[in-house]
Every structure is written in structure tokens, then in C-alpha cells.
Amino acid sequence: MQKLFWFLFALILTACAAPAATPLVLSPVIDAAASAPNEIQPQVTLMTPVLAGNNALAVQLRDAKTGKPLHDATVRVAIVAPKHSPTKSDDDHSTVKKDDHAKTDDHSVTKKDDHAKTDDHGATKKDDHAKTESQSAGAKNSGHDDGDTGHAGKPLTAGKSEGEYTGQVMIPNAGDWWLVVQSEIAGKEEMTMFAVNATRAPETWLVLGGFLGVNLAVIVTAGMTKRRIAKK
Amino acid sequence: MLNPKPTQIAESDLLKNKWISGFVRSNWFPGIFQWPTVLFFALIVYQLLFGPTAAHDNLGTALTWVLWWPIIPILFLAFGRFWCAICPFGTVSDVIQKFVGHNGRVPQFLKKYGIWIIDAMFILITWSDHVWGIVESPWGSGILLLLITTGVVIAAALWERRAWCRYLCFLGGLSGNYARTGMLALRATPEKCSKCKTASCYKGSEHAPGCPMFEFPRVMETNAECNICGNCAKSCPNDSIRLTWRFPTKELWFVRKPKLEEAFLAVVIMGIVFIQNVTMLEVWRSILTWFETASGIKNYAITFTITFLIAMAIPIGLLAVAALIARKLNGDSLTQNFAKFGYAIIPLDVAGHVAHNLFHLLAEGKAIVYTALTFLGQTAPNASPALVDNATIQLLQFALIGLGALLSLYTAYRIAHSNYARGTSWATLAPYAALIVLLGVVNLYLFMLPMAMRM
Numbered sequence: 001m002q003k004l005f006w007f008l009f010a011l012i013l014t015a016c017a018a019p020a021a022t023p024l025v026l027s028p029v030i031d032a033a034a035s036a037p038n039e040i041q042p043q044v045t046l047m048t049p050v051l052a053g054n055n056a057l058a059v060q061l062r063d064a065k066t067g068k069p070l071h072d073a074t075v076r077v078a079i080v081a082p083k084h085s086p087t088k089s090d091d092d093h094s095t096v097k098k099d100d101h102a103k104t105d106d107h108s109v110t111k112k113d114d115h116a117k118t119d120d121h122g123a124t125k126k127d128d129h130a131k132t133e134s135q136s137a138g139a140k141n142s143g144h145d146d147g148d149t150g151h152a153g154k155p156l157t158a159g160k161s162e163g164e165y166t167g168q169v170m171i172p173n174a175g176d177w178w179l180v181v182q183s184e185i186a187g188k189e190e191m192t193m194f195a196v197n198a199t200r201a202p203e204t205w206l207v208l209g210g211f212l213g214v215n216l217a218v219i220v221t222a223g224m225t226k227r228r229i230a231k232k
Numbered sequence: 233m234l235n236p237k238p239t240q241i242a243e244s245d246l247l248k249n250k251w252i253s254g255f256v257r258s259n260w261f262p263g264i265f266q267w268p269t270v271l272f273f274a275l276i277v278y279q280l281l282f283g284p285t286a287a288h289d290n291l292g293t294a295l296t297w298v299l300w301w302p303i304i305p306i307l308f309l310a311f312g313r314f315w316c317a318i319c320p321f322g323t324v325s326d327v328i329q330k331f332v333g334h335n336g337r338v339p340q341f342l343k344k345y346g347i348w349i350i351d352a353m354f355i356l357i358t359w360s361d362h363v364w365g366i367v368e369s370p371w372g373s374g375i376l377l378l379l380i381t382t383g384v385v386i387a388a389a390l391w392e393r394r395a396w397c398r399y400l401c402f403l404g405g406l407s408g409n410y411a412r413t414g415m416l417a418l419r420a421t422p423e424k425c426s427k428c429k430t431a432s433c434y435k436g437s438e439h440a441p442g443c444p445m446f447e448f449p450r451v452m453e454t455n456a457e458c459n460i461c462g463n464c465a466k467s468c469p470n471d472s473i474r475l476t477w478r479f480p481t482k483e484l485w486f487v488r489k490p491k492l493e494e495a496f497l498a499v500v501i502m503g504i505v506f507i508q509n510v511t512m513l514e515v516w517r518s519i520l521t522w523f524e525t526a527s528g529i530k531n532y533a534i535t536f537t538i539t540f541l542i543a544m545a546i547p548i549g550l551l552a553v554a555a556l557i558a559r560k561l562n563g564d565s566l567t568q569n570f571a572k573f574g575y576a577i578i579p580l581d582v583a584g585h586v587a588h589n590l591f592h593l594l595a596e597g598k599a600i601v602y603t604a605l606t607f608l609g610q611t612a613p614n615a616s617p618a619l620v621d622n623a624t625i626q627l628l629q630f631a632l633i634g635l636g637a638l639l640s641l642y643t644a645y646r647i648a649h650s651n652y653a654r655g656t657s658w659a660t661l662a663p664y665a666a667l668i669v670l671l672g673v674v675n676l677y678l679f680m681l682p683m684a685m686r687m
Contacts, residue, residue, distance in 0.1 A: 052285045172284040200282075204371075208281065211378045215385050222332040222389035229334075 024048045026179065026194035039064050040190045042075075042181045052174045052198045059156060059165045059181055069163025074184040075156045077169050079177050079196075171198040246475040247465060256462040256475070257439075265318040273320035273377075279607065280374030290370040291603040297367050298596045302589030304403075305410055305582050309480060312414035313407050316445075317459035321384045322397055326444075328388035335392040338399060338446075346399030347493040351500065353402040358504050359540055362511060363533045394444040398457060405497045408456035409578050410585075412483045413639075417476050418449065418458050424472035425450040433464035433473070440466035449473060454483060456494075481639045484575045485646035492567060495574020499551050502577055502671060503544030505584040509678040510543065511536075547671065551577070554663040561659040562652050572651060573664045576644035580668060583636020584675050587629040594619045594628075629679040637672030641665055 026044040041064040046057045057077065061070040156167035171177055179194040247253045255261055272295065279292030287293040307315045316322060329335070342349070357366075357376070366372040380402075387396035397404060420433070433449045436442035440463040443449070447457050449464045449472075465473040510516055520535060529535050555569035562569070597619040602612035644664045648657040 170286065172286045172289055204281075207375070208378075211382060215382055218382075218385050218389050219328065219332055222328075222334060226332055226334055 022048050024050065026196055029178065029193045029195050038190050038192060039188070040070060040073075040183045040185065040192075041067075042183055042192050044077075044179060044181060044194050046169075046196070050171070050196055050198045051201045052171050053201065054168050054170050055198075057167065057169050057179075058159055059183075060161075061163045061165065061183055061185075069161070070183075070185055071158070071162055072185065073163075073165070075165040076154070076182045077156065077167065078180045078182070079169055079171050080180055081177065171196070174198050174200045244476045246477070247473060252475075253465075257466050261462050262314075262317045266320075266323045269318050270320045270323050277374060277377055280370040280377065283370060283607070285370060287368050287370055288599075289603060289606060291600075291607045293367075293370050293373060294596075294600045294603045296373055298592050299600055302586075302593035304407075305585045305589070308407055308410035309413055309582060309586075310415055312411040312416045312418075312455045312460055313458060314416070314460045316397055316401075316404075316407060317461040319397070321380060321401070322394055322444075322459075324381060325384050325388040325394055325396055328385055329392075333388055333392075334390055336390055338391050338395045342395070342399045347405055347491070347497070349400060350402060350405040351493060351497050353400070354405055354497075355500065355504070355544070357402050358507070359537065362507075362536050362540065393442070393446055394459075397459075398445050405494075406501060409494060409498055409501070410582055411455050411458070412487075412575070413481045413579055413582055414455055414483075415477055415480050416460060417455050417478045417483070418460050418464075419452060419474050419476070420449040420464075420468075421472045421474060422450075424470040428470055428472070430469060432467035432469060436463070437467040437469075440464075442467070453488060481579050481643055484578060484643045486650060487572070487575050487647075490568075490571040490575060492571045492574075495551075495571045495577075496548070498574045498577045498581055499547040500544055501581045502547040502584065505581065505588060506546070506674070506678070507540055507543040509584075509588055509675075510539075513678070513681045515681060547577070550667050550670070554667045557663040558660045562656050564651075569660075572647055573644060576640050576647055576664060576668065577671070579639035579643055580633075580636040580671055580675070583632045583639075587632040587636075587675070587679060590628055590632070591625055594625050595622065626679065630676060633672055633675045633679065637668055637675075640668045640672075644668060 023045050024047065026046065028042075041062045043060040043062070044057060045060070046055055059075050059077070061073050061075065062068060063070055154167075156165035158164070159166040169179065175198060177196050177198060179196045180191055181194065182189060182191045184190075247256065276292040276295050279290055280296070283290045283292055287297075304315060361367055364372055366376055383400060384396045387400060401407075428450070430437075431448070431450070432442075434442050434447070443464055444461060445457045445459055449458075449468075452458065460475070465475070510519070519539070520532075523535055523539065524530055527535070527538075529538075551570060551574060552566070555566050555573065558564075558569045558573070559566050564572070596617045598615070599617040602617060605612045645661055648661040648664070651657070652660055
């Protein structure tokens with residue numbers, strides 16, 4: 001009995017222990033068919049594990065030729081499903097110019113305002129009025145309209161080091177995604193794609209396992225005691 | 233008074249129709265509706281917990297908050313509490329109870345305070361939605377459903393019949409109140425019941441179990457707790473059960489034993505409809521900012537709790553003021569007045585609830601199709617999720633509020649006339665009529681303001 005207790009204790013501790021967060025530098029998806037090489041070279045860093053939901057990220061912009069950090073840029077990020085990528089096909093064509101005007105799914109971009117609060121599962125709370133419908137004015141519905149990546153979310157804010165921009169990105173679900181970084185300096189815009197894989201938060205399984213355990217325990221206990229009562 | 237004369241029933245009794253009667257008394261009913269809802273429920277829970285984390289893309293969110301929640305008050309209005317008969321939680325309860333249930337007696341405190349627990353849970357869930365964003369979070373919605381499932385499993389394992397549905401379900405109070413406005417009524421025939429010695433409708437028979445909602449049709453005066461599951465019709469050896477259509481809200485005109493807790497819930501729902509509307513308005517941000525500046529409190533949970541309490545207290549306070557005025561005119565106590573006329577608010581509650589959710593259903597309705605397409609691996613079209621334009625929705629909302637206010641006024645009139653002498657009844661009606669008009673105007677004003685979407 002004691003052994004079972006310590007085994008369960010160790011099991012719970014192991015399950016609860018969150019893996020230490022380490023920085024992960026994303027690799028850009030190579031665009032073999034790009035007409036011209038990019039002049040802006042972004043480097044994206046996310047903290048591991050990358051989870052479905054909101055993730056903090058940092059984008060370091062450098063000049064592709066000189067390697068110097070680029071400041072005064074406007075940087076926006078968006079998450080797109082690989083099949084909805086802003087490239088013209090689903091193959092390796094990833095780094096594209098802004099003037100391609102390809103469509104991406106802007107639902108995944110976190111539209112946080114001052115009042116917005118997000119939980120670990122990427123949910124925005126009531127006071128996030130990012131999607132507001134004007135009934136009286138009959139404004140356009142914000143629902144499923146896909147937007148241009150050029151207007152994807154708020155720009156990231158300047159970070160501590162030169163050429164660094166930080167913010168959050170919301171990944172809709174566990175699985176493979178492409179993260180699109182759109183950089184703009186002095187009217188010149190470029191987009192670069194990065195492959196990213198998100199996993200489900202470990203607490204998810206703990207919570208679901210807890211619910212399953214409690215319900216099963218109730219059912220099994222009720223079944224066993226009912227049988228005992230019936231025998232008596 | 234609530235039991236219509238047998239001759240009147242015979243003319244409109246749906247169970248006199250051999251097709252309807254055969255169907256309701258068959259083993260297919262209500263199972264044929266129960267199992268599809270269980271399958272949908274499983275799909276919804278799966279999507280909420282394992283689907284896209286963004287509510288906007290989640291089929292579970294769309295099915296729960298854009299489809300189910302908006303149509304539920306309409307179902308109560310049309311078919312009474314029939315939804316409760318086919319609710320997946322009820323089915324889970326039935327299955328657990330059948331195999332492992334102890335069928336213990338429901339504790340006395342639940343019977344006595346159940347409706348207050350229901351009221352408190354409904355308020356708590358509404359509050360937590362605003363503070364933790366349950367509707368906007370598929371995960372939050374999924375956890376809510378799992379919590380309810382756990383409660384249902386525990387109640388089914390411990391207690392007899394559908395104890396959860398009757399005494400604990402957070403939706404029970406709302407559905408009970410709304411079902412009173414319902415167009416479908418189930419009653420027994422007093423002449424036949426007076427000779428009955430079996431009470432099979434309550435106890436059950438070899439044909440069906442007893443009433444799952446602890447109701448005894450022989451003395452039933454309200455549809456607030458009747459699921460229309462058909463068990464009583466199957467079990468009754470005297471063919472006493474009648475199923476009739478009635479004018480919406482008619483039951484509210486003749487409530488013989490008004491209960492304070494039910495009247496309280498009616499006005500609380502009005503406050504909740506207000507807060508649901510206000511927090512979805514663009515002006516909500518300004519109100520919140522002003523409140524934060526004025527009070528110095530920056531914590532959203534605290535500021536929302538305060539505004540939530542104020543929003544709920546306003547209709548309660550207004551009804552109390554109306555009851556206070558009426559008390560001087562009709563001689564009844566404040567509590568009696570409050571309890572009697574609280575029921576008159578219910579039609580406006582239903583109208584406000586339907587009108588609010590009509591926006592979500594009609595302005596976001598196509599989201600159900602789009603998220604379903606995504607779920608099936610298809611590409612959703614890049615189009616608006618609206619089914620109709622906003623002007624049409626607003627027109628429907630105004631019409632609903634107008635209709636609700638009229639029905640509330642008429643209910644107040646009938647309550648006044650069935651309780652007091654002619655001169656007193658008109659004087660009693662005046663403060664309540666003024667209150668209903670005021671609540672109607674506030675509702676109309678709120679629906680004129682721009683509103684946010686759920687998905």
C-alpha cells in the first residue's frame with residue numbers, strides 16, 4: 001500500500017513538473033523560387049514548448065547584406081495553416097514579397113488591446129472588443145473574412161536590444177503551422193515564413209485525466225457498493 | 233383553475249391523435265431525440281477540448297453558443313421543457329442511474345433550497361463567463377461541460393430520478409420559468425385521476441419508469457417542472473394524460489401559489505439580460521474606463537462584479553419599489569406583491585433573451601457551416617457569417633421586445649384582475665405596468681446600440 005502511495009505520488013509529481021522553458025529559434029522556410037533575395041532578415045525566437053494558444057515571441061531584424069540590426073521597422077506576425085500559406089503553391093515557396101497580396105487567415109493573430117486578457121488556452125476575455133459589430137451602422141461582419149497579412153494584427157513593440165521586436169502570437173491548435181513575419185522599413189515591405197509546430201499544454205491532459213478519473217471513480221464506487229448492498 | 237375542463241381538453245388533446253399518441257407511448261420516444269443529442273454533445277465536447285483554441289474557428293463553440301444557446305428559449309416557448317427530456321446530461325444521468333445508481337432519497341435541504349441553489353449557480357456561471365471568458369474560450373466551455381457532467385454523474389449515482397435536473401441544473405430555474413410561457417401543456421384529467429389507486433404516473437409501471445422530475449401529474453398545476461418525456465402517458469392505466477396547445481404565457485395568468493424564489497429569478501434574469509447586452513456594447517469599454525478611473529480599482533474581476541451586482545439589483549429594486557407602491561393599494565405584503573407580479577416579467581425576460589441571442593444566431597449563423605467545413609477538412613469560404621443583414625435583425629429584436637412587453641403587461645393585468653377586486657386591480661396594475669414599460673424601453677435602447685460578436 002505504501003509503495004503504491006509513493007508510486008502515485010511520484011507519478012503526480014512527474015506529471016505536474018512543467019518542462020523548463022528554453023528559447024527556440026525558428027528556421028525560415030526556404031523559398032527556392034523567389035525572384036529576388038530578401039533584404040530584411042528576420043530571426044524568430046519562441047519559448048519552448050510552443051503551445052496551442054498564446055505564445056510570446058521575439059523577432060530580431062537584420063540587414064541581409066550587412067548583418068546590422070534594423071530599427072524603426074513595423075513588424076507584424078500571423079499564423080497560417082500551411083495549405084493557406086501566402087505563397088502561390090503549397091511547396092517550398094515561402095519567402096514572398098508583400099506585393100504578392102496573398103491572403104492569409106488573420107483569425108489567428110492575437111488582437112489584444114489594453115483591456116484584453118488571455119488565458120493559457122488562447123482565449124480572449126469579454127473585454128477584448130477586437131471584434132466589434134456595428135449593428136446600427138450595418139458595418140461589415142468581422143466573422144470569417146480572411147485578411148491580407150499586411151494588415152495582420154497590431155505591430156510588435158520594440159524590444160530591449162536594437163532591432164528586436166516582441167509580442168505575442170496565437171496559435172489556433174496543436175500541429176504544424178507557418179508563422180508569417182511581415183516587416184516594413186521606409187515603405188518597403190517583405191514577408192518571411194517560418195515553420196512552427198505547436199503542442200497541447202501538458203496541463204490539458206492533467207485536467208482531462210482528472211475529470212475522467214473522478215467520474216470513473218464515482219461510477220466504479222457506486223457500482224461496487226450497489227452490488228454489495230444487493231448481496232446483503 | 234389551471235386544469236381546463238375535460239370537455240375543453242378533449243377538443244385539443246394531441247394524445248387523441250392516434251399517430252401522436254402511438255409515437256409518445258412507444259419505446260422510441262423520447263429516445264429517438266435523446267441519442268442524436270448525445271452524439272452532438274460528444275462532438276461538441278471533443279471540439280471544445282481538442283479543436284481549435286480560437287473560438288472563432290471552433291465547431292463546438294459555434295454549435296453551443298451560436299446555435300444551441302440562442303434556440304433554447306425558443307424551444308421552451310414552443311414545447312415547454314421538452315428539451316430537458318432530450319438533454320444529453322439527462323440521458324447520461326438515466327444511463328448511470330440504470331446501471332450503478334443507488335436511488336437514494338433526495339436530501340431535504342435540496343428539496344427546500346434547490347431553486348435558490350439553481351439561482352445562485354446560474355448567476356455564478358454568468359459571472360464566471362464574463363470574468364474568465366467561458367464563451368470565448370473553447371477550453372473554458374469544455375471544462376464547464378465536464379464540470380456539469382461530473383455533477384450529473386455524482387447526482388445520478390446517489391439519488392433517485394433526475395435529481396440533478398430538478399434540483400441542481402443551473403438551467404433548471406430558467407427553463408422552469410420559460411416553460412411557464414410555453415405553448416405545450418401536459419395535464420391529467422381530474423375525473424379519471426380521482427378514481428385512480430395506482431399512481432403509476434408517479435411511481436412508474438412495467439411500461440415506463442415514474443416521473444423523472446418528481447411530479448405527480450394528478451395534482452400538477454404548472455409545466456415548470458414537466459419534461460414532457462411521455463412516461464406518465466405510457467404508465468397511466470386510465471388514459472388520463474392530456475397534451476394540449478395553449479396560448480403562450482397563459483399559465484402565468486393563474487399562478488395559485490406564487491413563489492418568491494421564482495419571482496426573484498425572473499427579475500434576476502432581466503438583470504442578466506441587461507448585463508449580457510451592456511458588456512457586448514461598444515459603450516461598455518467607456519463605462520469600464522470611467523468606473524476604473526472613478527473608483528481607482530483596476531482589477532477587472534472586481535469592477536465587473538460590482539457592475540454585475542448593480543445590473544441585477546436594478547430590476548430587483550425596481551420591482552420592490554413597484555411592490556411597495558402596490559402594497560399600499562391592495563393590502564398584500566411586499567413579499568406577496570413581489571412574488572405575484574414577478575411572474576409578469578417572465579414574457580419580457582424570454583423576449584429579451586431571444587432578442588439578444590437572435591443577433592448571435594442571425595449575424596453569426598453561417599459560422600456553424602464554416603467551422604463544420606473546417607472540421608471536415610474542407611476550406612471555409614471567405615465570406616460573412618451573417619444570415620441576414622443587421623437592419624433586419626434589429627427590426628426583429630424591436631418586434632420581439634414589443635411583443636414581450638405587451639405579453640408582460642397583459643400578464644400583469646390578468647394577475648391583478650384574478651387577485652383583486654375591480655377598483656383595486658387597476659390601481660395595483662399601475663406601478664407594475666409602469667415598470668414593464670420602463671424595462672421594455674431600456675431593452676429597446678440597448679438593442680439600438682452596436683454590439684460585439686461571440687465568435
